[in-house]
Amino acid sequence: MRSSPRALLIFTRNPVPGKCKTRLAATIGEQAALNIYIYLLQHTASQCAGLPDVQKFVYFSESLGDGAIWDTDTFDHRLQQGADLGLRMQRAFEDAFESGYREVIVIGSDLLDLHTSDLQKAFDLLSENEAVLGPAQDGGYYLLGLTRPVSGIFQNKAWGTNTVLKDTLADLGNTKTALLPVLNDIDLYEDIEGNPVFEPFLKKTK
Structure with missing residues (x-):
């Protein structure tokens, strides 16, 4: 049952x-x-669990989680549906809007720099804008928020490349869009190199 107009989709x-x-x-x-x-x-x-007054959905790639990381009392577990990332996100947004949510945000799950305050800021921006984007340093985005469906935003993207943000902004066109600070998601060794948080995980590989 929907208890908030806000939905957070975690891929x-x-x-x-x-x-x-x-x-x-x-x-x-x-x-x-x-x-x-x-x-x-x-x-x-x-970080997501601490976000108040937001319905939280975790979209898994292969199978539903066992609740060990994503507590089922806090997160609604769902499966991603679609042939590529764009279609999977599109369907998740469609489901959210069809369910009556009016402010919907999708994020990934591998960003150490993303905190509850960033998510709260994104939802606050959606109260005054039609879209919000969190640019990633690699040319993609780590967060996308919408207040309504936007045609074409998930099609014809080279996902995982440095053109995704630029192409998405072009698709948004005249949609009133707010931008969050640029953050670094973690895909390569260079993204964790020198960060003491990750040193314990690397010691056994040296």
Whole structure:
């Protein structure tokens, strides 16, 4: 039952060796990459759980979670549906709007720099704008929020490349859009290099 006009959609991969953080794993190994990914999932779950007055949905890539990371009392578990990331996000947004939510935000689950306050700011911006975007340093985005469906926003994107943000802004056109600060998501070894938070995960690989 919908108890808030706001919905947070969290897209995540199931934490399986060899199927998550593959570009990072190419440098530090599958097990270390998996351990880092689980750490990032736990961070994201804790930051999202503290967000008040928002319905929270976790969209899994392969199978529904067991509640170990994403507490089922806090997060509604769902499966991603679609052939590519764009279609999967489009369907999740459509479901949210059809269910009556008026401010809908999607995020990934691997951003150490994303905190509850950032999510609150994004929803606050949606109260005054039709869209909000969180640009990532690699040219993509770590957050997208909408107050209504926007035609074409999820089509014809080279997902995972540095053109996604630019192309998305072009699709938004005259839609009143707010931008959040640029943050760095974690895909490559260079994204974690020198960060003491990740040193314990790397020691066994040296």
